[in-house]
Amino acid sequence: MTAYAGDMTSPGRRTANARTQSELDLAALADRCLPAGTFGNIPEPVIISRGAGARVWDESGNEYIDYLLGSGPMLVGHCHPEVTAAISDQLTRGTTFFANNPQGIRLAAAIVDAVPCAEKVRFVCSGTEADFYAMRLARAYRKKDKILKFEGGYHGMSDYSLMSLMPTHDVPFPEPIPDSPGIPDSIQADIAVLPFNDVELMRSFIRANHEELAAVIVEPFQRLIAPQAGFLETLREITAETGVVLIFDEVVTGFRFSYGGAQEYFDVTPDLCTLGKACGGGFPLAAIAGRADIMDLFDRSKVGDDQFLVQLGTLSGNPVAAAAGLATLNVLNQPDVYKNFFATGRRLMDTLGEMLRRADLPAQVLGAEPLFDVIFHRGEIQNYRDTISGDAWLTKTFNRLLRERGLFKGDTKYYVSTALGESEVSQTADAWASAIDALKHAMKSRPADS
Ligand SMILES: Cc1ncc(COP(=O)(O)O)c(C=O)c1O
Known part of the structure; x- marks a missing residue:
């Protein structure tokens, strides 16, 4: 059994309802400074101040078994000793350089070794960014604008992704419903939406519309819903046949359904995938990975000025995040x-x-x-x-x-x-x-x- 930093200082179990004055004061401060008194993540204003292994503690000292895992990244638990050691080691060497660094390069290599579709990797800081750039990359590669997604599929918070994620009324497929105000009307024309797991509808739609389609983006395991037998396989077949780019959003499933992600688990290899959560080990790190000929659009020397897809970010490939991600993958790969x-x-x-x-x-x-x-x-x-x-x-x-x-x-x-x-x-x-x-x-x- 792994010994986690923090185990020794456990305050012991308290009733999960008790609130100390210190937590109440912090909650009042949050109400004053934050919209809805929260960061916008989980709706309740619970204040978590510590985690160790499979448990977290709130500011009042109440102990919980953690099934939120920071919304997924903490797959190996909080303060795993190997992850903590790797982070601490990097902290003493510097925290960001905006330049290639050993940890980031090694993490990219670990992803290439693990994930079937990953021939090249580009780092970003969140799953939202990874999905946004993966869709842009597919549009640039195909020189077409339209993206097909599935109703209820989550691909982050960009204008393109917030379409029919959680619609409260029905419209006929393939019409999208924006999930937020502030999204330009014009973007709706570039998104088509179909129901997950309807193989026949998906097949006929792609056959009829492939000349307009840049990509299909899909969570291979959509939220809690398994793909029906043949759904992913048919999607792969028809996109390969028509040249439409297939993007698996593996922000959740990557390194979770197996070391090679859902694409390994279901034995269906997309053209591109997005990764996040687990591979950042609890830090802001995500990635776009995939076929070298598509990823080469990020390389001016390969594709020339006209096709080059400019992409950079201040903290992309951050060495502390990469160290945490790499150590997490090492733990998982035992x-x-x-x-x-x-x-x-x-x-x-x-x-x-x-x-x-x-x-x-x-x-x-x-x-x-x-x-x-x-x-x-x-x-x-x-x-x-x-x-x-x-x-x-x-x-x-x-x-x-x-x-x-x-x-x-x-x-x-x-x-x-x-x-x-x-x-x-x-x-x-x-x-x-x-x-x-x-x-x-x-x-x-x-x-x-x-
Ligand atoms: C499948 C999927 N894609 C993308 C995202 C967005 O990732 P992030 O919250 O890092 O922007 C999430 C987040 O939960 C997700 O579940």
Whole structure:
């Protein structure tokens, strides 16, 4: 079992409801300075001040098992000793240079060695940036403007990505719905949207429209939804046949579904992929990776002034971030890491599924071993429209009950970490059992308008 920095100073468990004056003061300060009193990430104003291994502590000292993992990056847990040592070592050598550095070059090589489509790598600082540039790269390569995405697929926060991520009403496919005010109307014309997992519609749309299409961007495992058998394979076949660039958004799945990502896990290799979260080891680092002939558009000496795609960023390839990412990949690349990680995820999913069945709740566990959640809906879930048919009040109430019982998770997902051990798994099962009882009780006095 790995010893994590911070384990020795654990303040011990407290009720997850207790708030100290120091946390209340900080929350008041946040209310004064931050819109909605938050950074915009998780909606609640909980203040997390420390993490170690599979656990985090809030400012009041309440302890939680962490299933948020910083929205995914902390795949090997907080303060993993090897990651901390690599970061500390780099900190004493300088923190940014805006120049090639050994850590960044070695991380690029590790990505090329691991990820099937990755012949070349370009670093950026966030998944949003990586997706934005991957789409621009595909448009420049194809000399065409249109991008096809799938409803409910998340590709960051750019104007191009915030289309039909979480629409609240239906429009006919392939029309997109912008998810935010402030996005120019003109961008809608360059995005087409289809339902995830509809193989026939996807095939006929690409056949009919390939002359306009620069790329298809897809999360190979869309949020919690698995690709139906043949969906990714057909997408690969038809894009290869028509020359449309296939981009896998592996910001979540990269180094999580396997060391080579979802493309290795599903054995389907895209032309380009985007990576983030785990490969930055908890620092702002993400990447575009892919076929050398496409990535060469970033190289003026290869493609000349007219085709050269200018791309740079002050902190791209930052050495501290790269050191953290490289150390994280080294931890993940040890024997049996994924076997054990998947076994933990499977155990958690099965335990929760069985508890929900026994409680006769209208619910199912959706996802895969590295990430999953409960959807309060009994029907089959193949796409975004199926997921929103889930019962939002039950989801919100259950999540609140879990937080009160010491499980820290986002609204839509449990992220599993390799740091989870026996004690966390059994404590999680206890929290689920108690929260399910409390949920059944709460359902009896459910507000009529919820
Ligand atoms: C699939 C996917 N792509 C892109 C992003 C955006 O990444 P970032 O938050 O680093 O901008 C996310 C973030 O959660 C994501 O889940």
